[in-house]
Amino acid sequence: MVSFKFELIKEDKKTKARVGRFHTPHGIIETPIFMPVGTQANVKSLSPEELKEIGAQIILSNTYHLYLRPGHILVEEAGGLHKFMNWDRPILTDSGGFQVFSLGDLRTVKEDGVEFRSHIDGSKHFFSPEKVMEIENALGADIIMAFDECVPYPCDYEYALSALRRTTRWAERCKAAHKREDQALFGIIQGSTFRDLREQSAREITALDFPGYAIGGLSVGEPAEIMYEVLDYLTPLMPKDKPRYLMGVGAPDNVVEGVMRGVDMFDCVLPTRIARNGTVLTKKGKLVIRNATYARDFGPLDEECGCYTCRNYSRAYIRHLLKANEILGLRLTTIHNLHFLLTLVKEIREAILEDRFLEFREEFYEHYGKI
Amino acid sequence: MVSFKFELIKEDKKTKARVGRFHTPHGIIETPIFMPVGTQANVKSLSPEELKEIGAQIILSNTYHLYLRPGHILVEEAGGLHKFMNWDRPILTDSGGFQVFSLGDLRTVKEDGVEFRSHIDGSKHFFSPEKVMEIENALGADIIMAFDECVPYPCDYEYALSALRRTTRWAERCKAAHKREDQALFGIIQGSTFRDLREQSAREITALDFPGYAIGGLSVGEPAEIMYEVLDYLTPLMPKDKPRYLMGVGAPDNVVEGVMRGVDMFDCVLPTRIARNGTVLTKKGKLVIRNATYARDFGPLDEECGCYTCRNYSRAYIRHLLKANEILGLRLTTIHNLHFLLTLVKEIREAILEDRFLEFREEFYEHYGKI
Numbered sequence: 001m002v003s004f005k006f007e008l009i010k011e012d013k014k015t016k017a018r019v020g021r022f023h024t025p026h027g028i029i030e031t032p033i034f035m036p037v038g039t040q041a042n043v044k045s046l047s048p049e050e051l052k053e054i055g056a057q058i059i060l061s062n063t064y065h066l067y068l069r070p071g072h073i074l075v076e077e078a079g080g081l082h083k084f085m086n087w088d089r090p091i092l093t094d095s096g097g098f099q100v101f102s103l104g105d106l107r108t109v110k111e112d113g114v115e116f117r118s119h120i121d122g123s124k125h126f127f128s129p130e131k132v133m134e135i136e137n138a139l140g141a142d143i144i145m146a147f148d149e150c151v152p153y154p155c156d157y158e159y160a161l162s163a164l165r166r167t168t169r170w171a172e173r174c175k176a177a178h179k180r181e182d183q184a185l186f187g188i189i190q191g192s193t194f195r196d197l198r199e200q201s202a203r204e205i206t207a208l209d210f211p212g213y214a215i216g217g218l219s220v221g222e223p224a225e226i227m228y229e230v231l232d233y234l235t236p237l238m239p240k241d242k243p244r245y246l247m248g249v250g251a252p253d254n255v256v257e258g259v260m261r262g263v264d265m266f267d268c269v270l271p272t273r274i275a276r277n278g279t280v281l282t283k284k285g286k287l288v289i290r291n292a293t294y295a296r297d298f299g300p301l302d303e304e305c306g307c308y309t310c311r312n313y314s315r316a317y318i319r320h321l322l323k324a325n326e327i328l329g330l331r332l333t334t335i336h337n338l339h340f341l342l343t344l345v346k347e348i349r350e351a352i353l354e355d356r357f358l359e360f361r362e363e364f365y366e367h368y369g370k371i
Numbered sequence: 372m373v374s375f376k377f378e379l380i381k382e383d384k385k386t387k388a389r390v391g392r393f394h395t396p397h398g399i400i401e402t403p404i405f406m407p408v409g410t411q412a413n414v415k416s417l418s419p420e421e422l423k424e425i426g427a428q429i430i431l432s433n434t435y436h437l438y439l440r441p442g443h444i445l446v447e448e449a450g451g452l453h454k455f456m457n458w459d460r461p462i463l464t465d466s467g468g469f470q471v472f473s474l475g476d477l478r479t480v481k482e483d484g485v486e487f488r489s490h491i492d493g494s495k496h497f498f499s500p501e502k503v504m505e506i507e508n509a510l511g512a513d514i515i516m517a518f519d520e521c522v523p524y525p526c527d528y529e530y531a532l533s534a535l536r537r538t539t540r541w542a543e544r545c546k547a548a549h550k551r552e553d554q555a556l557f558g559i560i561q562g563s564t565f566r567d568l569r570e571q572s573a574r575e576i577t578a579l580d581f582p583g584y585a586i587g588g589l590s591v592g593e594p595a596e597i598m599y600e601v602l603d604y605l606t607p608l609m610p611k612d613k614p615r616y617l618m619g620v621g622a623p624d625n626v627v628e629g630v631m632r633g634v635d636m637f638d639c640v641l642p643t644r645i646a647r648n649g650t651v652l653t654k655k656g657k658l659v660i661r662n663a664t665y666a667r668d669f670g671p672l673d674e675e676c677g678c679y680t681c682r683n684y685s686r687a688y689i690r691h692l693l694k695a696n697e698i699l700g701l702r703l704t705t706i707h708n709l710h711f712l713l714t715l716v717k718e719i720r721e722a723i724l725e726d727r728f729l730e731f732r733e734e735f736y737e738h739y740g741k742i
Contacts, residue, residue, distance in 0.1 A: 041691065045698040048683075070666070070691040078669055078687055086683045295441070298449055312419075312457045316449055320412065320441040327416040327698050 004184040004211040006243050012357045016235060016262035019352045022212070022243050024142035025182045026082065026090045027057070031243060031264035032348055034250055034341040035060045035092060037272065040069070041085040043338075044272055045331045048087045053308060054335060055342040057089060058142075060267045063135055064096035068118050068125075072138040080140030092143040092267070095132050095174075097188070097216070098248070101150045109149065111166070129173035137180050145214060146174040148188040153221040160192035167216075168204040175208055186212040186245060193226050195233055202237040213238050214245040215263070219254070228257050235262035252281060252344055252368060256361055259348050271341050275333035278322045281340040283367045289333065294319045307339035308332075375555040375582040377614050383728045387606060387633035390723045393583070393614050395513035396553045397453065397461045398428070402614060402635035403719055405621055405712040406431045406463060408643060411440065412456040414709075415643055416702045419458045424679060425706060426713040428460060429513075431638045434506055435467035439489050439496075443509040451511030463514040463638070466503050466545075468559070469587070469619070472521045480520065482537070500544035508551050516585060517545040519559040524592040531563035538587075539575040546579055557583040557616060564597050566604055573608040584609050585616040586634070590625070599628050606633035623652060623715055623739060627732055630719050642712050646704035649693045652711040654738045660704065665690045678710035679703075 003023060010019040020031040036043045036051065039062045043051055051059065061081060066072060078084040081091055100107050100116045107116035113128030129147045136144035147170050149163040167190045178185045187210040191197030205213060215234060218227045231246070238244050243264045249255070250268020258266060271281060278290035282302040287294075289301065300310035301318065309318070309332040321329030351360035374394060381390040391402040407414045407422065410433045414422055422430065432452060437443060449455040452462055471478050471487045478487035484499030500518045507515035518541050520534040538561045549556045558581040562568030577584060586605060589598045602617070609615050614635045620626070621639020629637060642652060649661035653673040658665075660672065671681035672689065680689070680703040692700030715735075722731035 040695045040697055041688070042697045042699045045702075047699065047702070065695075069695055070687070074667060074687065074691075077667060078685065084685070084688055086688075296445060296448060314449065314455070316441070316445065317412070317455055317457075320445075324411045324436075324440055326411055326413045327701065328413045328418065330698065331416075331418070 006212070006241060008241060010353050012352050013355065014358055015260045017259045017348075017352050017357045018262060018264070019349050020243065020264055022264075024058075024090045024184065026088060026142050029058050029090055029265075030349060032255070032259045032345050033057055033265055034255060034345045035265065035267040036338050036341075037062075037267055037269045038085070039269075040065050041075070041081060043334075044276065045327065045334050046338075048085070050308070050331075050335060051087075051338070052089070054339045055346065056338065058092060059087065059089070060092045060094065061085075061139070061141065062096070062099065063093045063132065063139065064099035066093075066139060067096065067135050068120055072135040076138040076140070082140065090143065091141040093136050093139050093141040093145065094247070095136070095145040095147040095188075096127055097145075097148040098150045100127055111169075113147075129170040130177040133174055133177040133179070137178065137183065140180075141183060143184045143186060143212065144178070146171045146185060146187050146210075148190060148216050150217050150220070151190065151192055153193065153217075155192045157194055157197070160190070160194055160197050163192075164190040164197055164201040164204075167201065168208075171205055171208055171210075175210070184211040186210055186214050188214045188216040188247070189234065189238070190217045192217055193222055193230055195230075198230060198234050199237060202234060206237070206239060210242070212243040212245060214247050216247050218246065219249045219268075224254060224257070227254070228261065231258060231261035231263065238262075250341060252341065253365075255341070255344060256348070256364055259352075260357070260361065266345075271337035272334050275337040276330045278319075278329075278333065280333050281337050283364070285368055289315055289319050290322050291319075301333075301336050302340075305336065305339065307336050309336040309339075377583070377612060379612060381724050383723050384726065385729055386631045388630045388719070388723050388728045389633065389635070390720050391614065391635055393635075395429075395461045395555065397459060397513050400429050400461055400636075401720060403626070403630045403716050404428055404636055405626060405716045406636065406638040407709050407712075408433075408638055408640045409456070410640075411436050412446070412452060414705075415647065416698065416705050417709075419456070421679070421702075421706060422458075422709070423460070425710045426717065427709065429463060430458065430460070431463045431465065432456075432510070432512065433467070433470065434464045434503065434510065435470035437464075437510060438467065438506050439491055443506040447509040447511070453511065461514065462512040464507050464510050464512040464516065465618070466507065466516040466518040466559075467498055468516075468519040469521045471498055482540075484518075500541040501548040504545055504548040504550070508549065508554065511551075512554060514555045514557060514583065515549070517542045517556060517558050517581075519561060519587055521588055521591070522561065522563050524564065524588075526563045528565060528568070531561070531565055531568050534563075535561040535568055535572040535575075538572065542576055542579055542581075546581070555582040557581055557585050559585045559587040559618070560605065560609070561588045563588055564593055564601055566601075569601060569605050570608060573605060577608070577610060581613070583614040583616060585618050587618050589617065590620045590639075595625060595628070598625070599632065602629060602632035602634065609633075621712060623712065624736075626712070626715060627719070627735055630716075630723075631728070631732065637716075642708035643705050646708040647701045649690075649700075649704065651704050652708050654735070656739055660686055660690050661693050662690075672704075672707050673711075676707065676710065678707050680707040680710075
């Protein structure tokens, strides 16, 4: 049996922040970590070499999308997702739960699973816990997620309760159906923003003894303060010796706050999506590089940044590329934004190791200007 | 004064093919060469590092496009085109002649120059030989092209005559207006497909003593045989000791035939444009990689190819990326197609140097299957 050991290297004395190492068949993930999202077996616009230069240790890919196109069987025939996409470091696949529940009118939830229509061609499909395990086993990621019922925000108590109960029943079925020892199956805690429901879900899911646990159903529209409040009471209920993954969260300030509350793993499309729209992240906040004010600005996106983009190109050139719809423009802003997030978690890890996480956090907000 | 020496290294004994070296301020160009097109200060989707790995020695950029966006003054302020786009090897800028004459109803030709409307916002502009030299001087390419009147195919004799005469008068004005000694101004021979007009244009333009000469007005819709016929009688009228550039030509078979007829330089959007549409070039001809037949083909685009794409990715993955509108798909096919063209001209140079150009050509057609 492959070991998915989580080494807890260091715990911050003043906060719940911690540094760890999660061992997977494709390498060690140093936590806290941010995972770039490669929805369709590619982090949009980038090559694997570029991701490595940026410092990506693990990427996330989406089961729902890969199941529909090109199909999990095809990926399996190709030798699995790593080989198919030429990425030899760890991969995490989500369960498609968030996607199918986001389909709204296009899906019907039953106890057995969810019937839904493809967003591509309208064809009918069915995801059950067993089916999702079959798909994720075929894709072959290092970490796979259980199929859960994800509720929107706001959500009434009864619905949140029924969803968390189903999530537990589905987690049991996922555990029973999961077939590969070289993949770590993570359970997902639901319960919306109700403290007793989150506590119940944490109890039920952790009782199933997964090698890692995710917090689902946050960053779905609730104010950041409510998300932080949930984290405050939830992470102490999660095992210390297992990685904690806050799903879909990746704004720089949310990452800092998540780490402070004991979260180890993050993912989010935000840095890559805003990059393609011409917005870049810097320690001094966001910069809308498409703005006319940067037309003749021949300095780098961020003076302090050492990424490929900032070493070689000016704001004026990047703005020109974006205005002219040149693909290289998106590549350069995507590289910069992912580098920003991966440098942020690296600096966070260093700060925790050097007992200065709170100072780091304070300094971060001094420039980034938000809390 | 900067020397733009053209060394004629070797002339083929059986054909007009030749190998040369053209010295420019940003390095030596080994001819015959293919120049990737970077219309808007970027070869679509690629980074300079990727272009270098592919073997690009010189790229072409378009004066018309750069004048409109971001503007030649801005590029000059950025330190010139090389610095602006982070490319330290030679660049050639065209004159915008082909683009403004292609605008049809959007332009009015006068003796002084051409009035036209921007394809971007409809704004009014005026290109004269002097204005084009001002723009190209500001952009700062190593090789710049004279402003010419480019006629379509077919074209009546009178129009072709008047255009070639104007092209000569404009070439004189370009020569007088050109201000930078570190840029080589090339003259352009017009005359459509009329032998006496081509001869007249060649006489008039070469009399002006440029450091290089281009053949304009070909590959504008005429059958390839007619293009080859023009080359047959035209290149012997062009000086042996100056590079000869066949504008807008770059289909693999056209390159082989052009070289055989004494051409040294080629450029074309074809390899990059068809790449973005999912068609790739191989020694066995074109492959429409979007076709369903490649969905489960886990081999490389071309078994014999050593490019980054073929070393790392399967047809199935590239097809998936293209079908899913993933930018990396275009990058991979663009890399492959440019690598194909640049490998082709490299092999051509080697074949000429080793006195086996005709054998190379025969072998090329044996697989490529066309002539």
